Amino acid sequence: MEYIYRIEIERSTFLTLEDRTYLEWIKAIIDFYQYDSKCEAISSLENILLKVSSNTLIYLKVLNTLSNFYSLVGREQEYEANYSHLMELYQTKNFEHQEFLFGYIRVRYNYAHYLVSKEKYNEAIQEALETIELCKQRQTSYQLAPLLILVGNAGAKFLDKEQVKNYYIEARELCKIYNNPLMLMKIENYLKELDTV
Template identity: 35%
Template sequence: QLSVSDLNYLQVSNTLFNFYYDIGDLGRFNKIREKLEYQVNHLNLSTIEELELSIKFNYNVCRYLWLQKNIEEAITKITATIKQCKEYRTTYLLADLYL
């Protein structure tokens, strides 16, 4: 389980990740994405906060892949995230993943 400060750091990083994409700073966006993706993929998802962070980050990545016209990778990641929601029996962002 992550400490509160570690979880807050990852949540803020996820927000910065979105911000840099929205302002078109793809260099910083990709740098944060690589670090955040590694950290999120190594979460043990033992708390609801960790699970929701993982789903939220994956949702954001799916969105940006779709916007960048990387449709196949977006669909693959969306499908994996939907499976994760089903596995953990959560509906967090589930409807958004189907859009």
């Protein structure tokens, strides 16, 4: 990602505001994960949000990324405030546009993942199942395998072993169809662990 970012910066003499914003967003992601410059990355995203309209797609992407960063550094109140704001913004969007639909699914998946990290397993499962239902209604497999895995993992403490296994198997089939070997290996691992319980 950093390599592509550097190429874009070097070759672009004139960029639109949206293109510059997109590159700033990418740089913040690189700074956060690659260089462990968490404070700078968060500050950069907060500044981007001050410059762009909340009606734009890039605003939604930046706000979602900022929310994830807040979650990862333990700023739960800011994360939850941003999540609520994202949900409000997405309620005004047309999900016939794939970018909005996928963004909304991503936000809900991230929230379910956040709930798991807080050991709120029932709420996480509910969020994930509602999002899975949305995927089915909208006939998209986007994030479907990770959502199924999340339900399996979060439900391991109180769902029947067969139910958990079925979520993993369904996710495994999706990974086979869409040729995702890395996630497939993770699922196979979960299934092996489940068999030893």
